[in-house]
Amino acid sequence: MPSDRLRHLLTLDGLGADRIHALLDAAEALRGAALGGQRLRGVLAGRTVCNLFFENSTRTRSSFQLAAQRLGADVLNFDVSASSVSKGESAQDTLRTLEAMGIAAFVVRHGEDGAVAALAAAARPRTVLVNAGDGRSDHPTQGLLDLLTIRQRKGADFGRLAVLIVGDLRHSRVARSALHGLRQLGCTDLRLCAPPGLLPEPGTLGTCRAGHDLDAMLDGVDVVMALRLQRERMVEGSVPSPAAYFAEYGLDARRLARAKPDAIVMHPGPMNRGVEIADAVADGPQSVVLDQVANGVAVRMAVLAHLLGS
Amino acid sequence: MPSDRLRHLLTLDGLGADRIHALLDAAEALRGAALGGQRLRGVLAGRTVCNLFFENSTRTRSSFQLAAQRLGADVLNFDVSASSVSKGESAQDTLRTLEAMGIAAFVVRHGEDGAVAALAAAARPRTVLVNAGDGRSDHPTQGLLDLLTIRQRKGADFGRLAVLIVGDLRHSRVARSALHGLRQLGCTDLRLCAPPGLLPEPGTLGTCRAGHDLDAMLDGVDVVMALRLQRERMVEGSVPSPAAYFAEYGLDARRLARAKPDAIVMHPGPMNRGVEIADAVADGPQSVVLDQVANGVAVRMAVLAHLLGS
Amino acid sequence: MPSDRLRHLLTLDGLGADRIHALLDAAEALRGAALGGQRLRGVLAGRTVCNLFFENSTRTRSSFQLAAQRLGADVLNFDVSASSVSKGESAQDTLRTLEAMGIAAFVVRHGEDGAVAALAAAARPRTVLVNAGDGRSDHPTQGLLDLLTIRQRKGADFGRLAVLIVGDLRHSRVARSALHGLRQLGCTDLRLCAPPGLLPEPGTLGTCRAGHDLDAMLDGVDVVMALRLQRERMVEGSVPSPAAYFAEYGLDARRLARAKPDAIVMHPGPMNRGVEIADAVADGPQSVVLDQVANGVAVRMAVLAHLLGS
Numbered sequence: 001m002p003s004d005r006l007r008h009l010l011t012l013d014g015l016g017a018d019r020i021h022a023l024l025d026a027a028e029a030l031r032g033a034a035l036g037g038q039r040l041r042g043v044l045a046g047r048t049v050c051n052l053f054f055e056n057s058t059r060t061r062s063s064f065q066l067a068a069q070r071l072g073a074d075v076l077n078f079d080v081s082a083s084s085v086s087k088g089e090s091a092q093d094t095l096r097t098l099e100a101m102g103i104a105a106f107v108v109r110h111g112e113d114g115a116v117a118a119l120a121a122a123a124r125p126r127t128v129l130v131n132a133g134d135g136r137s138d139h140p141t142q143g144l145l146d147l148l149t150i151r152q153r154k155g156a157d158f159g160r161l162a163v164l165i166v167g168d169l170r171h172s173r174v175a176r177s178a179l180h181g182l183r184q185l186g187c188t189d190l191r192l193c194a195p196p197g198l199l200p201e202p203g204t205l206g207t208c209r210a211g212h213d214l215d216a217m218l219d220g221v222d223v224v225m226a227l228r229l230q231r232e233r234m235v236e237g238s239v240p241s242p243a244a245y246f247a248e249y250g251l252d253a254r255r256l257a258r259a260k261p262d263a264i265v266m267h268p269g270p271m272n273r274g275v276e277i278a279d280a281v282a283d284g285p286q287s288v289v290l291d292q293v294a295n296g297v298a299v300r301m302a303v304l305a306h307l308l309g310s
Numbered sequence: 311m312p313s314d315r316l317r318h319l320l321t322l323d324g325l326g327a328d329r330i331h332a333l334l335d336a337a338e339a340l341r342g343a344a345l346g347g348q349r350l351r352g353v354l355a356g357r358t359v360c361n362l363f364f365e366n367s368t369r370t371r372s373s374f375q376l377a378a379q380r381l382g383a384d385v386l387n388f389d390v391s392a393s394s395v396s397k398g399e400s401a402q403d404t405l406r407t408l409e410a411m412g413i414a415a416f417v418v419r420h421g422e423d424g425a426v427a428a429l430a431a432a433a434r435p436r437t438v439l440v441n442a443g444d445g446r447s448d449h450p451t452q453g454l455l456d457l458l459t460i461r462q463r464k465g466a467d468f469g470r471l472a473v474l475i476v477g478d479l480r481h482s483r484v485a486r487s488a489l490h491g492l493r494q495l496g497c498t499d500l501r502l503c504a505p506p507g508l509l510p511e512p513g514t515l516g517t518c519r520a521g522h523d524l525d526a527m528l529d530g531v532d533v534v535m536a537l538r539l540q541r542e543r544m545v546e547g548s549v550p551s552p553a554a555y556f557a558e559y560g561l562d563a564r565r566l567a568r569a570k571p572d573a574i575v576m577h578p579g580p581m582n583r584g585v586e587i588a589d590a591v592a593d594g595p596q597s598v599v600l601d602q603v604a605n606g607v608a609v610r611m612a613v614l615a616h617l618l619g620s
Numbered sequence: 621m622p623s624d625r626l627r628h629l630l631t632l633d634g635l636g637a638d639r640i641h642a643l644l645d646a647a648e649a650l651r652g653a654a655l656g657g658q659r660l661r662g663v664l665a666g667r668t669v670c671n672l673f674f675e676n677s678t679r680t681r682s683s684f685q686l687a688a689q690r691l692g693a694d695v696l697n698f699d700v701s702a703s704s705v706s707k708g709e710s711a712q713d714t715l716r717t718l719e720a721m722g723i724a725a726f727v728v729r730h731g732e733d734g735a736v737a738a739l740a741a742a743a744r745p746r747t748v749l750v751n752a753g754d755g756r757s758d759h760p761t762q763g764l765l766d767l768l769t770i771r772q773r774k775g776a777d778f779g780r781l782a783v784l785i786v787g788d789l790r791h792s793r794v795a796r797s798a799l800h801g802l803r804q805l806g807c808t809d810l811r812l813c814a815p816p817g818l819l820p821e822p823g824t825l826g827t828c829r830a831g832h833d834l835d836a837m838l839d840g841v842d843v844v845m846a847l848r849l850q851r852e853r854m855v856e857g858s859v860p861s862p863a864a865y866f867a868e869y870g871l872d873a874r875r876l877a878r879a880k881p882d883a884i885v886m887h888p889g890p891m892n893r894g895v896e897i898a899d900a901v902a903d904g905p906q907s908v909v910l911d912q913v914a915n916g917v918a919v920r921m922a923v924l925a926h927l928l929g930s
Contacts, residue, residue: 035412041356046661048686059407062386066358066411069384074689076682089890097679097889100913101686102655269407270399293410345722351666369717372696376668376721379694579717580709603720 008120008129009303011138012180020184021156023302024148030305031298041072043305048074050103053132054091054110056081059270060132063293064107067300073308076103091115092122099124105308106130113137128307130300136171141303142268143177145295147185149288150223152295153264158182162189164217164259166249167227167276168198168238169210174268175227179206193217195249197238214249218258225266226251226276242275252278256286264288318430318439319613321448322490330494331466333612334458340615341608351382353615358384360413363442364401364420366391369580370442373603374417377610383618386413401425402432409434415618416440423447438617440610446481451613452578453487455605457495459598460533462605463574468492472499474527474569476559477537477586478508478548479520484537484578489516503527505559507548524559528568535576536561536586552585562588566596574598628740628749629923631758632800640804641776643922644768650925651918661692663925668694670723673752674711674730676701679890680752683913684727687920693928696723711735712742719744725928726750733757748927750920756791761923762888763797765915767805769908770843772915773884778802782809784837784879786869787847787896788818788858789830794847794888799826813837815869817858834869838878845886846871846896862895872898876906884908 012020030040049068051061056079065075080094091110098106105128108116113135120129133139154161163182165175169192182190183206192199192210199210211217218224233239246252251265265277265287273279281287322330340350359378361371366389375385390404401420408416415438418426423445430439443449464471473492475485479502492500493516502509502520509520521527528534543549556562561575575587575597583589591597632640650660669688671681676699685695700714711730718726725748728736733755740749753759774781783802785795789812802810803826812819812830819830831837838844853859866872871885885897885907893899901907 048689058388058390062388062408063411065386066384066413069358070412074686076685078678078682080678090893093889093891093893096910097913098682100910101683101917102690102914103686269403271403273400273403290406290410293407294412297411368698368700372698372718373721375696376694376723379668380722579713581713583710583713600716600720603717604722607721 006307008131009140009307010117010120010129010131012140012143012177012184013138015180015184017184017186020144020147020181023144023299023306024151026302026306027144027148027295027298028152030301031295035294035297040070040301043309044068044071044073047072047105047308048076048103049105049107049304050076050078050098051132052078052080052095052098052106052108054080054108054115055133057109057133060109061107063296064130064132064300067297067304070297071301071304073105073304091119095119095123099127104128105304107132108134110134130303130307133173136173137176138180139173139177141296141299142174143181144299144303145292146174146178146225146266146268147181148295148299149266149292150264152291153288154222156185158185158187161187161223162191162221163187163223163225164191164193164221165225165227166193166214166217166251168229168233169194169200169227170198171230171233172227175225178225179208191217191221193249195239195245198233215255215258218255221259222263223266224251224256224259224263228268228270229272229276242272246275246278250274250276250278251281253280253284256281262286266292269293316617318441319450319617320427320430320439320441322450322453322487322494323448325490325494327494327496330454330457330491333454333609333616334461336612336616337454337458337605337608338462340611341605345604345607350380350611353619354378354381354383357382357415357618358386358413359415359417359614359618360386360388360408361442362388362390362405362408362416362418364390364418364425365443367419367443370419371417373606374440374442374610377607377614380607381611381614383415383614401429405429405433409437414438415614417442419443421445440613440617443483446483447486448490449483449487451606451609452484453491454609454613455602456488456535456576456578457491458605458609459576459602460574462601463598464532466495468495468497471497471533472501472531473497473533473535474501474503474531475535475537476503476524476527476561478539478543479504479510479537480508481540481543482537485535488535489518501527501531503559505549505555508543525565525568528565531569531573533574533576534561534566534569538578538580539582539586552582556585556588560584560586560588561591563590563594566591572596576602579603626927628751629760629927630737630740630749630751632760632763632797632804633758635800635804637804637806640764640767640801643764643919643926644771646922646926647764647768647915647918648772650921651915655914655917660690660921663929664688664691664693667692667725667928668696668723669725669727669924670696670698670718671752672698672700672715672718672726672728674700674728674735675753677729677753680729681727683916684750684752684920687917687924690917691921691924693725693924711739715739715743719747724748725924727752728754730754750923750927753793756793757796758800759793759797761916761919762794763801764919764923765912766794766798766845766886766888767801768915768919769886769912770884772911773908774842776805778805778807781807781843782811782841783807783843783845784811784813784841785845785847786813786834786837786871788849788853789814789820789847790818791850791853792847795845798845799828811837811841813869815859815865818853835875835878838875841879842883843886844871844876844879844883848888848890849892849896862892866895866898870894870896870898871901873900873904876901882906886912889913
């Protein structure tokens with residue numbers, strides 16, 4: 001890993017292939033240990049990691065909590081949406097208050113774009129932040145776990161891979177972080193498929209082949225990543241109905257046959273079965289969805305150890 | 311304990327007297343240690359126990375959390391009702407996700423009958439589940455703590471005991487688990503008293519003396535267990551009013567005098583004072599309600615140690 | 621510290637200057653250690669501290685959780701407002717249940733005056749309670765952290781200090797606890813400033829100079845403490861609007877110039893910026909708001925160690 005140690009992890013954008021591979025190597029090394037039951041209590045013993053969530057996400061919070069505990073840290077879950085401090089206190093004042101309590105490591109989720117970077121800019125010199133998802137911008141540990149999962153299955157030569165992401169690309173920080181990472185690791189055949197209203201605004205996701213015809217775009221891909229369809233898209237009318245979405249953009253076995261025979265299927269979870277993915281694909285031999293989850297804990301351990309470790 | 315170690319604890323039904331007594335012996339051994347302040351950190355050191363609650367229960371969750379912590383485990387409270395994963399994700403996908411995060415032990419509560427057994431059937435080979443209450447079916451650790459409390463006060467010869475359960479028997483997993491256990495330990499004088507609409511459907515609770523006349527059924531019993539009246543029973547009209555319920559089915563000192571002089575009074579908590587039980591009885595010398603609570607932690611330690619211990 | 625060790629900490633009223641200074645000394649000694657990253661795991665190793673909150677407060681709960689963890693205790697957060705036990709169970713039954721689970725230390729917050737003292741009266745002989753705020757009566761650890769902050773900046777001779785508290789004094793347990801402590805440490809120049817409807821009822825806060833003219837009352841003070849304006853005061857009409865409140869009772873730089881040049885500015889948090897305090901003051905060189913937060917953890921460690929330590 002480059003000697004200039006990261007202070008925060010806010011985005012994968014501009015991180016560089018060397019740093020990314022080094023983090024993936026560290027995660028790979030931790031994965032066996034952590035998931036095999038061994039604990040690495042000494043790494044963060046006596047440190048407190050605060051999950052500072054301005055937006056609810058039990059799943060991501062739990063993954064970070066497990067990562068921190070397995071490194072020996074204490075965990076403080078600070079759920080701002082349930083807190084009295086949400087009544088009028090600024091995010092910055094909340095951060096400063098928790099810093100004053102002696103906490104130096106924060107895992108932050110926020111509903112607004114750039115909110116985590118703004119907190120990082122206001123933080124004390126020794127405070128460390130990990131972006132656990134902000135608005136539609138970034139979710140860097142999700143990006144890293146996706147990259148690790150691909151590298152495990154397809155090797156480190158990302159330049160040879162064709163990757164398709166399908167779903168609500170306009171609002172997806174998962175897609176954005178994956179694309180940041182994939183490009184830096186050399187991937188050039190990037191394809192995006194979304195309903196008309198949910199393609200990214202032009203220029204926001206860089207140069208990709210974008211379109212609405214899932215069948216055509218699946219041809220010969222090595223990796224297909226289906227995104228979760230948020231309910232609010234249906235409410236606001238961007239998507240007519242779950243059934244109609246599935247008919248046009250759902251990943252089923254017939255469609256998957258257009259990809260390479262050894263293509264892998266990814267999904268950030270939680271899955272809407274029968275909406276963006278069919279049961280047979282979600283549970284089929286090409287699905288790596290649970291590998292992604294396992295890699296998520298390892299990646300978060302690697303990131304926390306890198307940012308906080310001595 | 312039989313050499314065929316249990317994998318899950320889903321029900322007391324069919325567990326057998328030997329196994330039940332062995333678990334009670336283990337709980338008895340742990341009780342002094344745990345409640346006396348000593349911790350047994352080594353037993354589950356480095357293991358993570360996940361409280362996976364699809365239905366809210368702060369009290370039961372806390373009892374399991376304390377049991378796990380006192381054995382040295384890390385605890386992850388995963389409250390599905392508050393989680394974004396509740397939006398459309400199946401319970402099975404939630405379980406698989408948490409398994410993929412490296413968790414092998416789950417304490418599961420669910421509102422639907424059979425839901426925990428269904429999860430156990432879908433779990434990975436090394437995953438261990440404890441049923442913390444499902445629908446109106448089972449609540450085996452509650453059953454064990456009830457049995458332990460009775461055995462402590464009345465000895466192990468359950469065949470000599472007359473036991474009365476009074477309350478909403480139709481919807482009670484507490485009663486069902488107690489009856490499973492009591493029958494296997496040899497108890498034959500089992501009496502059930504409930505308002506007309508709340509007696510169990512015929513055949514569902516086995517052969518018992520069932521009726522509506524609490525005074526008559528109390529005659530000479532050794533143990534009387536009052537069940538908690540759920541508010542929804544009043545809303546739906548199965549019970550006219552708290553006062554009317556208390557008049558007919560509330561356990562007060564006058565009525566308790568019909569039981570044996572040394573009869574014990576049990577309640578799973580939380581108590582509705584003045585509804586199913588009078589203050590004088592709840593706080594009186596025959597009440598063992600707080601013993602039940604203490605035994606609950608010990609029983610859960612014994613179960614976790616049995617299922618997870620090396 | 622006097623040899624008669626405290627059993628509970630329910631109020632600062634009547635605690636006495638010697639005891640208070642001894643607790644502040646202990647907190648001072650712990651502050652460097654705790655916030656510097658060192659942990660004192662041995663002090664409460666194997667003990668469980670239960671945060672029993674009948675009223676939500678993520679911030680205070682977190683401060684106590686960190687204090688307990690840094691002393692090595694396990695923490696059980698028992699949020700009664702989210703719990704099924706809130707359905708009809710008395711606070712006393714909840715306490716007894718948790719005592720029966722082997723918990724001997726409780727940090728209790730309750731919305732009603734005297735509720736924590738009532739629980740203390742009903743507790744088992746070896747149970748220890750810390751009042752984390754009850755009604756408008758007491759919040760003793762807040763009082764101690766305020767005293768510690770003043771002592772750090774102004775020295776231990778409280779008799780020389782003029783202290784002004786401004787805000788909703790009628791409903792403030794923060795003010796009440798601060799006044800209890802300040803009087804016992806010898807402070808005599810105590811000034812209270814509030815809108816007409818929010819001055820304390822006569823006689824309830826002892827002898828103070830009370831009034832509505834903030835400018836006049838600021839003259840020459842050493843310490844000014846702004847209280848948080850609760851939203852319900854605006855709803856009920858005690859205060860016309862945030863802007864009108866700020867115009868009359870907001871602490872801004874112009875007003876602060878009337879105090880001594882080295883006067884310190886305190887606020888219990890979370891701050892309503894632009895309501896009770898201006899940004900320039902909250903973030904200015906005279907603000908000790910974050911010191912208060914840091915001292916909060918140290919004071920709570922000192923209190924827990926005193927009440928529970930061997």
